Amino acid sequence: MRLRFVSPFAVLAWTFFPLVFAALGLFVLNRPGVTSTQLAYGVLGGGLIGYWGVTYLDAGNGIQDERWNGTLEQIFAVPTPLWAIILGKVCGGLLWGMLSFLPTLALAFFGFHAFLPHIDALPFAVSFAALTISFFAVAFMLTPLFALWRWAFSMLNGFELGAYVLCGFMFPVTLLPQWAQAVAGLLPPTWATRAVYASTTTEGPHDYVVWWAATIGLSVVYLVGASFLYELVQRKARVSGELALA
Amino acid sequence: MRRVALEAQVFARSTWLQYVALFQWATVTGYIAYKVLLPIGQILFFVEFGVFATGRQNALYFALGNALQLTANAGIYGVIATVANERQYGTLPILLGSPANRLITFLSRSIVNVIDGLVTVIVALALVVVLFGLDLQRANLPLLAICVLVISLTTAGMGLLFGSVGLVMRDSIVVANVVYYLFLILCGINFPVSRLPGALQLISYGLPLTRGVEAARQAAAGASLIHVSGLLAGELIVGAVYASCGYVLFRLFETYSRRGGLQEAY
Amino acid sequence: MSSQAAAAIQVTALGKKFVTKRGTFRRTRVENVALAGVDLAIQPGELFGLLGPNGAGKTTATKILTTLLLPDTGSARVLGLDVVKETDAVRRRIGFVFGGERGLYWRLSGLDNLRYFADLYRIPPDVSRRRIANLLERLDLSERQHDKVELYSRGMKQRLHLARGLLNDPEVLFLDEPTIGLDPVGARELRVMVRELADAGKTIFLTTHYMFEADAICDRIAVIKKGAIVAEGTPSSIKRVVEHEGVVEFEVMGMTPERLAGLRDLPGVSSVVVADHELAQLVTLHCAHPADVMTQLGVILVGADLKKVSSREPTLEDAYVHLIGEST
Numbered sequence: 001m002r003l004r005f006v007s008p009f010a011v012l013a014w015t016f017f018p019l020v021f022a023a024l025g026l027f028v029l030n031r032p033g034v035t036s037t038q039l040a041y042g043v044l045g046g047g048l049i050g051y052w053g054v055t056y057l058d059a060g061n062g063i064q065d066e067r068w069n070g071t072l073e074q075i076f077a078v079p080t081p082l083w084a085i086i087l088g089k090v091c092g093g094l095l096w097g098m099l100s101f102l103p104t105l106a107l108a109f110f111g112f113h114a115f116l117p118h119i120d121a122l123p124f125a126v127s128f129a130a131l132t133i134s135f136f137a138v139a140f141m142l143t144p145l146f147a148l149w150r151w152a153f154s155m156l157n158g159f160e161l162g163a164y165v166l167c168g169f170m171f172p173v174t175l176l177p178q179w180a181q182a183v184a185g186l187l188p189p190t191w192a193t194r195a196v197y198a199s200t201t202t203e204g205p206h207d208y209v210v211w212w213a214a215t216i217g218l219s220v221v222y223l224v225g226a227s228f229l230y231e232l233v234q235r236k237a238r239v240s241g242e243l244a245l246a
Numbered sequence: 247m248r249r250v251a252l253e254a255q256v257f258a259r260s261t262w263l264q265y266v267a268l269f270q271w272a273t274v275t276g277y278i279a280y281k282v283l284l285p286i287g288q289i290l291f292f293v294e295f296g297v298f299a300t301g302r303q304n305a306l307y308f309a310l311g312n313a314l315q316l317t318a319n320a321g322i323y324g325v326i327a328t329v330a331n332e333r334q335y336g337t338l339p340i341l342l343g344s345p346a347n348r349l350i351t352f353l354s355r356s357i358v359n360v361i362d363g364l365v366t367v368i369v370a371l372a373l374v375v376v377l378f379g380l381d382l383q384r385a386n387l388p389l390l391a392i393c394v395l396v397i398s399l400t401t402a403g404m405g406l407l408f409g410s411v412g413l414v415m416r417d418s419i420v421v422a423n424v425v426y427y428l429f430l431i432l433c434g435i436n437f438p439v440s441r442l443p444g445a446l447q448l449i450s451y452g453l454p455l456t457r458g459v460e461a462a463r464q465a466a467a468g469a470s471l472i473h474v475s476g477l478l479a480g481e482l483i484v485g486a487v488y489a490s491c492g493y494v495l496f497r498l499f500e501t502y503s504r505r506g507g508l509q510e511a512y
Numbered sequence: 513m514s515s516q517a518a519a520a521i522q523v524t525a526l527g528k529k530f531v532t533k534r535g536t537f538r539r540t541r542v543e544n545v546a547l548a549g550v551d552l553a554i555q556p557g558e559l560f561g562l563l564g565p566n567g568a569g570k571t572t573a574t575k576i577l578t579t580l581l582l583p584d585t586g587s588a589r590v591l592g593l594d595v596v597k598e599t600d601a602v603r604r605r606i607g608f609v610f611g612g613e614r615g616l617y618w619r620l621s622g623l624d625n626l627r628y629f630a631d632l633y634r635i636p637p638d639v640s641r642r643r644i645a646n647l648l649e650r651l652d653l654s655e656r657q658h659d660k661v662e663l664y665s666r667g668m669k670q671r672l673h674l675a676r677g678l679l680n681d682p683e684v685l686f687l688d689e690p691t692i693g694l695d696p697v698g699a700r701e702l703r704v705m706v707r708e709l710a711d712a713g714k715t716i717f718l719t720t721h722y723m724f725e726a727d728a729i730c731d732r733i734a735v736i737k738k739g740a741i742v743a744e745g746t747p748s749s750i751k752r753v754v755e756h757e758g759v760v761e762f763e764v765m766g767m768t769p770e771r772l773a774g775l776r777d778l779p780g781v782s783s784v785v786v787a788d789h790e791l792a793q794l795v796t797l798h799c800a801h802p803a804d805v806m807t808q809l810g811v812i813l814v815g816a817d818l819k820k821v822s823s824r825e826p827t828l829e830d831a832y833v834h835l836i837g838e839s840t
Contacts, residue, residue: 009417012420012423016423017427020427020428020430024431025295027437028300028436029299031300038298041298154276155279157280158280158283158287159287160287161284161287161288161290162287162291165287165290171294171297171298175294175298252636255637260628263627263628264628266620267628335614335616335617337615339580339610343603344629345600345632346634503580504582506530506531506582
């Protein structure tokens with residue numbers, strides 16, 4: 001965690017990028033007639049993007065650093081299993097990512113005099129917890145992919161904004177075409193994000209139980225998938241020796 | 247005449263070799279990730295957000311703005327990465343110890359990225375036409391093409407400045423990220439510059455893209471060259487200023503390195 | 513014609529220091545003197561070796577002569593041209609090769625690397641085509657010329673570096689530790705090529721910290737220590753520095769600072785070098801009267817486990833060690 005203070009990329013990930021998206025959202029929404037739902041997305045969207053970005057980037061960058069230093073194979077020789085190493089990285093990323101809300105909420109309040117129009121505390125808290133679990137599950141599953149395939153990290157970076165679209169961080173996924181909504185529905189954060197925003201407005205549906213169940217259910221599926229991937233990575237490293245070439 | 251042809255041949259070959267040697271996205275997966283997925287993702291994200299925030303009638307405003315901003319993908323990231331790769335390979339001392347023309351060496355770092363920027367924007371505009379129904383029947387297409395070329399040049403000009411900074415700054419790609427995303431806020435990509443506070447508007451007009459994007463929007467609406475010539479001239483001047491500052495920095499850093507500094511870069 | 517005017521490389525009172533800053537909050541300025549008034553004169557066609565340990569100033573001297581660094585004091589001329597004021601002219605007539613793997617474009621083939629650098633040196637395409645083919649053949653790279661450099665072995669990369677350094681057919685070639693990191697066979701092959709270049713009339717300025725390398729191929733050597741030349745001449749003349757001395761060597765377990773000081777204080781001892789050798793230390797003493805020193809060892813090293821005591825005539829490496837005066 002100490003490294004986060006000195007790494008420029010880490011500082012960018014939890015301060016600058018969330019602020020950019022928050023500022024963009026709030027400038028665009030800075031007009032008469034904006035609804036409370038739209039305002040909620042403007043206030044929270046940047047923070048959510050930062051929260052997600054830091055979580056998956058931390059673990060991914062960790063693997064990439066090992067690869068660039070030529071130590072990817074060596075970390076499999078340590079007594080600590082890979083999943084435990086990654087667990088620590090993802091948890092650290094989650095804690096760090098939560099800090100993204102600080103600058104973005106401050107910008108909204110002090111820069112644009114914007115704040116959440118409404119908040120149901122308990123549903124918000126549970127939804128946020130579900131969101132955290134979903135981020136954990138996805139990041140935990142993605143990380144062994146980065147170890148397996150050199151191109152995986154590039155591809156995910158390229159897909160970054162696409163993920164923001166599908167997860168509904170800054171606008172409801174219900175705006176997307178049906179086929180895109182179906183794809184979005186396969187991502188655990190999509191449901192949790194919907195629940196978080198629902199708890200900040202009195203408008204629209206509030207199917208919390210369905211959304212929480214979908215989030216947790218999908219997260220479990222992702223974690224099961226992750227266990228297979230970690231096994232595959234172990235095999236590649238120790239049996240076929242291919243990790244050194246990855 | 248023969249000498250000119252020879253110089254042109256050498257220049258063309260050097261540019262091609264440089265592209266293969268240093269171009270940041272020279273692998274298939276890298277190109278797909280950063281030159282296809284990322285631009286598509288950016289356009290989709292901002293168009294959908296723009297529709298949500300301001301209504302479907304403004305979809306084209308966001309689509310066109312973000313398609314044009316993608317020149318910065320090549321002009322900023324690409325140029326900075328090219329210089330950073332040069333530094334990583336350790337070939338700077340050899341370049342500087344050679345009798346090669348400094349200005350040509352400097353400018354050639356951006357040429358491939360200008361071409362790449364043009365391609366990216368053309369593809370993005372085609373995407374916008376297909377996905378969001380951008381109606382180009384009224385557009386002044388030759389003028390739009392000129393606007394796109396001008397923007398590619400000016401963003402590359404700024405990239406050259408940051409590329410020079412990258413000679414002394416290890417994490418120059420951080421600068422590239424900051425600048426790229428600041429363009430989204432400051433250059434009239436997603437909302438008019440007039441919405442920014444006064445001081446930020448001043449900064450906005452000191453950046454590439456601001457005037458060029460405005461000119462391109464007018465070209466897409468059918469304006470003629472006369473109407474936008476002032477904007478394009480201003481855009482070119484801004485780009486030239488950045489490129490010139492980048493060249494001056496490049497020579498200054500070279501002299502500084504010969505005095506004993508910057509050993510890790512040179 | 514004076515010898516100064518005929519010199520291919522003329523260095524007069526060359527000085528250079530680097531300034532670094534230490535500390536995070538209270539920054540202190542630290543000066544590191546890399547060159548402290550160096551004088552050298554290298555004749556055309558000579559293969560000159562600059563020998564010294566790491567940090568002695570070899571690379572700094574090379575970078576100044578190849579126009580990559582500016583000196584703080586003194587002057588340097590290559591082929592009669594001032595390296596500070598006539599930079600472009602110098603660059604057109606010299607070639608330089610720094611050791612190590614950096615300095616090549618790994619994504620390009622060997623051939624394309626040479627083509628690119630030939631373009632930078634503004635060599636006409638028809639000339640560069642012939643010259644590149646010739647160099648690739650001569651440096652045994654023809655078969656792999658179309659392969660990307662990232663697939664080359666260390667030795668091949670170094671030969672490609674040498675080819676690049678010879679692209680403009682330089683009159684003076686600077687080689688900064690060219691064999692570093694090479695296996696013995698590769699290093700020997702490179703040394704043979706360098707000697708052939710000198711025999712063909714090129715002036716070569718070579719830096720190395722391997723005494724045997726300098727001894728094997730150089731016409732003349734200078735030894736540099738902490739930025740100053742401590743000896744200069746042919747390998748034979750440098751060896752005469754220690755010809756009046758003998759060498760006593762022994763293995764010991766239990767060398768302490770006090771015992772080391774006792775050895776240094778023995779009459780006639782000029783240097784003591786201690787190196788770790790498995791579990792023991794290998795001690796090499798340069799002294800005027802080896803027989804006398806050997807009788808004193810038992811006294812100085814009482815209590816230590818002393819083995820394999822021997823004496824021999826000094827070698828060129830001993831001369832180098834004597835001049836550098838290193839000890840651990």
